[in-house]
Amino acid sequence: MRRRNLAVLVSLSLMGTMSMTGYAASEKETTTEAASTEAESKSADQEAADKVADLIDAIYVQERNENTDEQCKAAKEAWDALTDAQKELVEGENADPDYFGRDTGDASKDDPRNGDEIGENEILVVSFGTSFNDSRAADIKGIEDALQKAYPDWSVRRAFTAQIIINHVQARDGECIDNVEQALDRAVDNGVKNLVIQPTHLMHGAEYDELMDAVEEYEDKFESVKVAEPLLGEVGDDATVVNDDKKAVAEILTAEAVEKAGYDSLDAAKEDGVAFVFMGHGTSHTAKVSYSQMQTQMNDLGYDNVFIGTVEGEPEDTACENVIDAVSEAGYTKVILRPLMVVAGDHANNDMAGEDEDSWLSQFEASEKFESVDTQIFGLGEIEGIQKLYIDHTAAVINEQ
Numbered sequence: 001m002r003r004r005n006l007a008v009l010v011s012l013s014l015m016g017t018m019s020m021t022g023y024a025a026s027e028k029e030t031t032t033e034a035a036s037t038e039a040e041s042k043s044a045d046q047e048a049a050d051k052v053a054d055l056i057d058a059i060y061v062q063e064r065n066e067n068t069d070e071q072c073k074a075a076k077e078a079w080d081a082l083t084d085a086q087k088e089l090v091e092g093e094n095a096d097p098d099y100f101g102r103d104t105g106d107a108s109k110d111d112p113r114n115g116d117e118i119g120e121n122e123i124l125v126v127s128f129g130t131s132f133n134d135s136r137a138a139d140i141k142g143i144e145d146a147l148q149k150a151y152p153d154w155s156v157r158r159a160f161t162a163q164i165i166i167n168h169v170q171a172r173d174g175e176c177i178d179n180v181e182q183a184l185d186r187a188v189d190n191g192v193k194n195l196v197i198q199p200t201h202l203m204h205g206a207e208y209d210e211l212m213d214a215v216e217e218y219e220d221k222f223e224s225v226k227v228a229e230p231l232l233g234e235v236g237d238d239a240t241v242v243n244d245d246k247k248a249v250a251e252i253l254t255a256e257a258v259e260k261a262g263y264d265s266l267d268a269a270k271e272d273g274v275a276f277v278f279m280g281h282g283t284s285h286t287a288k289v290s291y292s293q294m295q296t297q298m299n300d301l302g303y304d305n306v307f308i309g310t311v312e313g314e315p316e317d318t319a320c321e322n323v324i325d326a327v328s329e330a331g332y333t334k335v336i337l338r339p340l341m342v343v344a345g346d347h348a349n350n351d352m353a354g355e356d357e358d359s360w361l362s363q364f365e366a367s368e369k370f371e372s373v374d375t376q377i378f379g380l381g382e383i384e385g386i387q388k389l390y391i392d393h394t395a396a397v398i399n400e401q
Contacts (some may be wrong), residue, residue, distance in 0.1 A: 045086045052078045053092030059167040060094040064179060072171035076100065100172050105134030107173035110141055113158035114178050118190040121154045123147055123394060124183055126211055127200040129160030130345030131168040139343040139381025143200055146387035147394060154196070159183035161207050180211060184218045193223040198394045200342050200381065201230040202280065205287040226397040231342065231380070231389060232290050239292035242300065245389065246290075250297045252385035253278065254306055257338050260376050270305045273371075275332035277323055279352050279360055280340035282310025291318050294340070305332060308340065309360070311351045320363050328369040335364055335373045344379040353377055 055075035059068065079087070079100045090097050110133060113125075125144050130136050140158070148156040159180045160166050166177050178186060187195055197215060201208050208230055219225050233245030254266060257276050263269040269276070280291055292315050295308040307327055313319030317326075327335060337360055339348040352360045353375040364373040380386045 045083075046089055048078075048082055049086050049089035049091070052082060053090050053095040056090070056095035056099050056171075057092045059171060060164055061167070062163045064163050064166070064182075068167060069170075072167055076171050099168070104132040105137070107133045107169070107175050109133070109137040110175060111144070111158075112175050112177045113144060113156060114176060114183075114186070115157075116186065116190055118155040118157065118187065118192055120191065120193040121196075122187055122190075122192045122194070123151060123154045123156045123196045123198055124159055124187065125156060125198050125200060126159045126161060126180060126183075127342070128207055129162045129165035129169075129177070130343040131165050131172070132343070132345040132349065133173065135344045135348075135379055136169075139379035140200065142382045143342075143387050143390050146384075146391060147198065150391045151394070151398070157183060157186070161211065180214045184214070184221075188218070188221045195222045195225045196228065196394060196397055197226070198228045198390060199230045200390065202340075202342065203230055203232045203287045203290040204235050205283050205285045205290075208287075209285075226400070228390075228393040228397045231386070231393075232294070235287050235290055236293060239289055239296055242293050242297045246294055246297045247301070248389055249380075249386070250294065250301055250303070250306075252383060252389075253338075253340070253380065254298075254301075254303055256378075256383050256385075257336065257376060260378070261336055261374075266303060266305065273331075273333040275305045275307060275327045275330065275335050277307045277309055277327065277335055277337050277360075278340040279337060279347075280308065280310045280318070281347060282312030282314040282318060284312075284314055288314050291315055291340075304330070311347055320360050324364060324367050324369065328367070333371045335370050336376060337361060337364070337373065338376040339379060342379055342381045344377045348377050348379070 052075065055071065055078055059071050059075055079090075082090075087097050087101060090099075125140075125147060127140050130140070144156050144158060157178070159178050159182070161180060163179055166179055169175050169177060197211070199208055199211060212227065215225060215227060229245070231245065232249060233243045236243065254276065257278075258266050258269055261269060261274065263272070263274070282288065282291065291308050291310055298306040298308065307323050308318055309320060309323040310318040316322065337352055339352055341348060350356070350359065354361065356362060357366070361373060361375055364370060
């Protein structure tokens with residue numbers, strides 16, 4: 001009897017062990033299958049994200065081609081098809097989730113000014129451009145609106161020189177903006193006779209030179225083609241040379257910055273230990289001396305607490321670290337950063353006021369030389385006084401004999 005019971009117990013024990021072994025094996029298989037499924041899912045997510053990144057990189061180019069419109073459409077459709085988790089995985093040579101995902105304002109507030117029925121007289125406003133919707137509407141459209149109001153008998157149209165930006169706005173917002181060649185072809189096709197081109201560029205730099213090269217090829221297609229001065233006017237030979245345009249910009253911009261900061265005057269800000277730093281783009285072009293001339297102009301006006309800097313650090317004394325030293329050595333304890341740019345776009349929002357450690361805001365704060373560092377993210381184009389300067393420049397060529 002004992003032997004039979006013992007045999008039963010051994011048998012049950014073996015069955016339990018086999019059962020447990022089988023369960024463990026089954027659980028391991030289930031875990032392996034789950035891990036494999038998860039890996040496949042992650043792989044599929046990354047594959048979908050990579051496809052969008054490739055499509056974005058394909059339109060992140062400075063040349064328009066016969067496929068550009070379809071490429072812009074395909075990139076947006078592919079982005080819209082991604083899940084939120086997949087969108088975070090988008091990463092390419094230039095592509096990232098912000099390309100389509102960052103909120104830069106309401107594009108419907110803008111006007112691409114790409115219509116036909118132009119008439120015989122056209123003012124073509126040529127800008128570098130920006131993909132920041134609110135800034136495009138406030139700054140570039142602000143200038144265009146002011147010109148249209150000043151010259152109701154002329155048709156104001158728009159062109160951007162940055163195809164990368166044109167593609168970005170078209171893909172993301174469905175807003176089609178002409179490049180320079182498209183705008184000039186549109187003028188020819190519409191029978192424009194008198195063409196005035198008003199660049200919104202700051203100076204006679206590389207963008208201005210490229211514009212002039214493009215215009216030269218169309219000069220024989222109109223009865224008259226005239227190009228107005230950029231904002232700062234003629235460059236001048238060296239850092240000591242200033243002009244009426246630079247003086248006007250210095251006065252208008254400084255007054256606007258002082259008012260936005262809540263001071264009654266620049267002197268009142270100075271007494272409070274405040275320095276204003278106006279950050280331009282910078283350039284390796286010979287026109288870079290314009291930034292030094294703007295600093296000369298500020299000094300000539302007695303604006304001791306106003307400093308000029310550039311993102312590119314060209315000229316060298318406009319580099320961020322050099323401006324930090326200059327402001328600190330002058331004894332100012334509070335800093336207000338503001339762009340010396342027509343639009344408050346990518347450079348103003350990221351290079352100047354961004355969270356990355358290499359932004360001007362971060363570098364000024366990291367220096368630990370100042371009690372406070374604040375920013376004003378506004379472009380020159382939305383200031384009425386600046387718009388008036390562009391109107392005056394346009395008037396100068398319209399009225400010339």
